[in-house]
Amino acid sequence: MTPASRQVVRPVHPPPGDWLLRRVGRSGPIALAGLTCLALLVPGVAAWAGTLPLLVGLLIGLPHGAVDHLVPAWISAKARPLRRTVGLLLAYLVTATATVALFLWAPVPAVTGFLILAVLHFGTGDVAYHAERDGRPPVRPVLAVLAYGGPPVVLPIALWPGTVDPLLDAVAPGASAAFAPTGRLIALSVVLLAALVTGLRDLAARRGGDVAALGVLVAAFAVVPPPLAFGGYFAMWHSARHVARLLRADPGNRHHLAAGRLGGPIRRFTRQATLPTIAAFAGLLVLVCVDASPTFSPAAAGPFQEAPLQLVFAVLAGLTVPHAAVVARLDVRTAR
Ligand SMILES: CC1=C(/C=C/C(C)=C/C=C/C(C)=C/C=O)C(C)(C)CCC1
Numbered sequence: 001m002t003p004a005s006r007q008v009v010r011p012v013h014p015p016p017g018d019w020l021l022r023r024v025g026r027s028g029p030i031a032l033a034g035l036t037c038l039a040l041l042v043p044g045v046a047a048w049a050g051t052l053p054l055l056v057g058l059l060i061g062l063p064h065g066a067v068d069h070l071v072p073a074w075i076s077a078k079a080r081p082l083r084r085t086v087g088l089l090l091a092y093l094v095t096a097t098a099t100v101a102l103f104l105w106a107p108v109p110a111v112t113g114f115l116i117l118a119v120l121h122f123g124t125g126d127v128a129y130h131a132e133r134d135g136r137p138p139v140r141p142v143l144a145v146l147a148y149g150g151p152p153v154v155l156p157i158a159l160w161p162g163t164v165d166p167l168l169d170a171v172a173p174g175a176s177a178a179f180a181p182t183g184r185l186i187a188l189s190v191v192l193l194a195a196l197v198t199g200l201r202d203l204a205a206r207r208g209g210d211v212a213a214l215g216v217l218v219a220a221f222a223v224v225p226p227p228l229a230f231g232g233y234f235a236m237w238h239s240a241r242h243v244a245r246l247l248r249a250d251p252g253n254r255h256h257l258a259a260g261r262l263g264g265p266i267r268r269f270t271r272q273a274t275l276p277t278i279a280a281f282a283g284l285l286v287l288v289c290v291d292a293s294p295t296f297s298p299a300a301a302g303p304f305q306e307a308p309l310q311l312v313f314a315v316l317a318g319l320t321v322p323h324a325a326v327v328a329r330l331d332v333r334t335a336r
């Protein structure tokens with residue numbers, strides 16, 4: 001590999017399609033505003049919501065991580081992209097396996113680390129989305145990252161212990177007891193303060209739409225039962241914005257987006273994402289079925305016999321950790 005081929009090629013012009021970011025960026029706030037109104041008008045929504053909306057939201061959002069293996073080749077011009085892609089897939093596999101092992105060996109520290117990673121992943125995603133949409137560098141990212149990444153993770157745990165604690169214990173036995181009320185209160189205060197300061201800064205910069213969106217994000221996670229709020233957020237906010245960024249990052253979509261066309265890029269993404277999504281979905285389905293099977297020998301069930309969700313969540317987290325690493329590289333490119 002020559003030194004020149006190792007260099008990262010920075011785009012001379014930003015990729016076209018900021019119109020797409022604007023359009024898609026509204027879907028999350030609209031969906032969460034709708035769910036907030038629903039929860040306020042139909043107070044019993046918590047009872048019938050159950051955990052189904054959480055599972056549906058996670059499933060709809062699954063494809064947003066399905067083209068991770070293509071991202072490095074899109075954002076840098078390196079020699080032998082096939083070799084690099086295979087190397088990346090191997091690194092993905094090793095990181096995912098190590099994460100699953102960590103969840104089995106030390107579930108409480110593992111889930112704590114995962115929740116922190118989720119705050120950073122969601123928050124940096126939104127900061128990068130704003131920067132790309134507006135063509136500006138991310139300003140004072142630390143508070144903004146907490147303001148956008150904190151509500152989906154910290155508010156459910158701090159404000160909805162009755163709903164969330166059984167889920168936390170199902171994915172990591174002992175987690176709910178480890179998260180002391182004082183710790184939850186401190187985390188909540190930090191996130192609300194970060195949201196307030198970020199909102200005031202956006203107001204001063206005359207970004208009224210962002211202030212409203214941040215207000216909706218906080219209100220939704222305060223008012224809507226977490227499985228419904230998180231399912232809606234994951235599918236309509238986090239994943240939708242990320243897919244819009246991916247469509248712009250793929251050099252093959254440039255001419256379509258410059259001409260204002262969306263059909264071609266969506267078809268291309270569907271082709272790229274279908275196989276990895278089916279593979280991830282099938283793998284998770286097999287895990288759920290094997291765990292739930294009455295014929296499954298108790299001797300072979302191991303540590304998951306009593307907590308089938310634990311293994312499924314460990315695998316989900318295992319897929320998320322390398323996904324967050326790949327997206328962090330995309331974000332660094334955005335911040336330049
Ligand atoms: C465990 C758990 C939660 C957190 C789930 C998280 C944080 C998922 C993160 C997924 C990511 C980061 C995907 C990447 O794109 C909730 C909903 C707060 C409450 C119930 C128990």
Ligand SMILES: [Fe+2]
Binds near residue numbers: 064121323
């Ligand atoms: Fe993600």
